[in-house]
Amino acid sequence: MIVRSLDDIIGTERDVEASTWCSRRLVLAKERVGFSLHDTILYAGTETRMWYANHIEAVYCIAGTGELIDHETGETHKIGPGTMYLLDGHERHTVRAHTDLRTVCVFNPPCTGREVHDENGVYPLVTETGS
DSSP states (O other): OOOOOHHHHTTSTTEEEOSSEEEEEEEOGGGOSSOEEEEEEEOTTOEEEEEOTTOEEEEEEEEOOEEEEETTTOOEEEEOTTOEEEETTOOEEEEEESSOEEEEEEEESOOOSOOOOOTTSOOOOOOOTTO
């Protein structure tokens, strides 16, 4: 059993920050459970363009408001507490955070914690040594 809190993660290598977001990685590939779990805040007034070409991501909003733009269809969806979206088709998308937008994200395959978005918004497929 693993038990950890945000207080255990903040300020460690599991607390990853970029210009438009911060992500606290609660569960990573090294735990070997088949997914990773992240508490992520997208900062108010920012836009983050992403494309998870190598991962499936489920996102559940727990606080804040924003918009999800699906670049595959051109559709825009409102995001607020209780909204979930699943990127099951590797959709290119942008998230606009109107306020700080706090989400819980699940990735499969699991992230290692070393991933960084490239110029296309893609996380490379990084695996743990020996996996």
